[in-house]
Amino acid sequence: MKKSILILAMIGLGFQSYAQETDVLYSATLKRGDVPQVVLKSIEANFPDYIVKDYYAVPIDYVAGNVYVNRDVDPSDIDSYQIAISSKDRRLIANLDENGKLMSTVENxxxxxxxxxxxxxxxxxxxxxxxxxxxxxxxxxxxxxxxxxxxxxxxxxxxxxxxxxxxxxxxxx
Known part of the structure; x- marks a missing residue:
């Protein structure tokens, strides 16, 4: 149930990322150095011909099975990431957990x-x-x-x- 809610939230955030060029609703822009190496390696392995455009934190907290959006993003306390990537003719948002596991992609x-x-x-x-x-x-x-x-x-x-x-x-x- 928790993963289903997270996936739905991340898909919604993916739509938001296409709608807004500079800031994504309910996410925070990160620097490459704030993203765990396991997440970066997963992006390289899953999307070898893509270029990373932006890194985002998805500030969601789980408390007793409920999902809460946390606007205070501490890079050491992030459970999921959105990585905006592109190739010659495609643009995707890849959603990964803190272990680098690819959970979903959204492509316009x-x-x-x-x-x-x-x-x-x-x-x-x-x-x-x-x-x-x-x-x-x-x-x-x-x-x-x-x-x-x-x-x-x-x-x-x-x-x-x-x-x-x-x-x-x-x-x-």
Whole structure:
């Protein structure tokens, strides 16, 4: 339960990082020296062709199974990190725990069409709606399994609708 809440919080923070260029809501910018070596090595191993842009602390505390956002970030007391990385044509936010374990990634897939199965599913469920150009590809890594989700902003006749699908196109929300 604790990890599920953390993953959801980190995905939400990942969305926030794309929305704000200079400061991410509920996170604190870190210097490379404040990030544990195990986290840095994990980023290098998992994303060898990417360049690190920014390091963030995710200030979340757990107390009796409840999640609290802690705005006072002490570099020695951080449990999770967001690393903004990019390659030639991709930009991701990677979420890692203090041991360097990759928990999730969020990618803005601006101006990139979704997989065919996802496009067909949306077209079938929402006839006449158009998929916007600013969408998200979200990946969670849980117990050795990869779970993919997409978030789309659809539009039709001046109305908008946010839709979530799994990696195969099943409409989730």
């Amino acid at each position: 897939i601006k101006d990139t069409p979704p997989p065919m199965a996802v496009s067909r599913s949306i077209a079938s469920a929402y006839p006449g709606w158009t998929i916007g150009k600013d969408n998200f590809h979200m990946v969670n890594y849980v117990n050795g399994k990869t779970v993919e989700h997409y978030r789309f902003l659809l539009s039709k006749d001046g109305k908008t609708k946010r839709v979530h699908t799994d990696g195969n196109g099943k409409i989730l929300k």
